[in-house]
Amino acid sequence: MRSGTVAVIGRANAGKSTLINVMVGEKVAIVSPKPQTTRDRILGVLTREDRQIVFVDTPGVYLSRNELTKRMMKTTETTSTEVDVILFVHDGHAGVKDEDLELAKKYFDLGIPMLVAYTKIDIMPKEKIPEDAKAFSEAGVEADLYPVSARKGKNISALEQGIYGLLPEGDKLFQEDVVSDRSERFMIAELMREKILLKYDEEIPHGVAVVVNTFKRRENGTYEINLDIVCEKQNHKAILIGKQGRALKETASFARKDMEKFLDAKVFLTAYVRVREDWRDSAGLLKELGYGDA
């Protein structure tokens, strides 16, 4: 039996969360085309007879700006030094820049066994892969590189085998039916946030937090969920709600469908929009909204 933790590191939008979801086989982390989709560290657990791989999804690497992104970066930094393996995820379709190589080298130099997942190969010319792989090795990143597509499920088992090869011997860290360390309540809030990320321009979702006030399973098996969408500005609130509440209704119904799929039950959802100015820079509010300690 081999088991261990794998920090999934890389730029915002590289495809880290998508890759974890496909390896774990269930949605443990939300995904969107916008940066700052993942704010918190989330564990995704893959268990087989001879292995348990605990993926640690990270918010990615950012240039710090506000207190929230600073915390997100710190989460990424501390995670990368406390694991058995580093999985560096690179968006192959975005090309290889000097900054990408420097970043990969920085993690490689930590001395923790590392591999590179070169992802999104479904939307790029395959001919580019060998030269990009060469660029990584010439930059001193002496880690095996796996071209994969999380979206198409391409080469995922090869990558899993590569990770397995780097894991230490050891017993399971989680029971075998566990796929995430996060509660259903957390996932419900995240699914709401995912739909907001998908529906609105960046400026709005980056200032949004979702707080679940009620999460109740009724006797007949249905769920009653009540949540607040916390935003930073009055005009954001107006946009989130929309004319005659239409926008909010649409987003909530989109989210509810995913919640029903996730919980495998009917959901009655009510969502309110509240304004809390500058919550991203207030230590007290960040804590209240569930974004850890500084």
Ligand SMILES: Nc1nc2c(ncn2[C@@H]2O[C@H](COP(=O)(O)OP(=O)(O)O)[C@@H](O)[C@H]2O)c(=O)[nH]1
């Ligand atoms: N075509 C393609 N798109 C992908 C793939 N993996 C992720 N994406 C997309 O890339 C965007 C960012 O993905 P996400 O997993 O949230 O990236 P993260 O910020 O690194 O966690 C989303 O729109 C995904 O649907 C892939 O293998 N192929």
Ligand SMILES: [Mg+2]
């Ligand atoms: Mg992510």
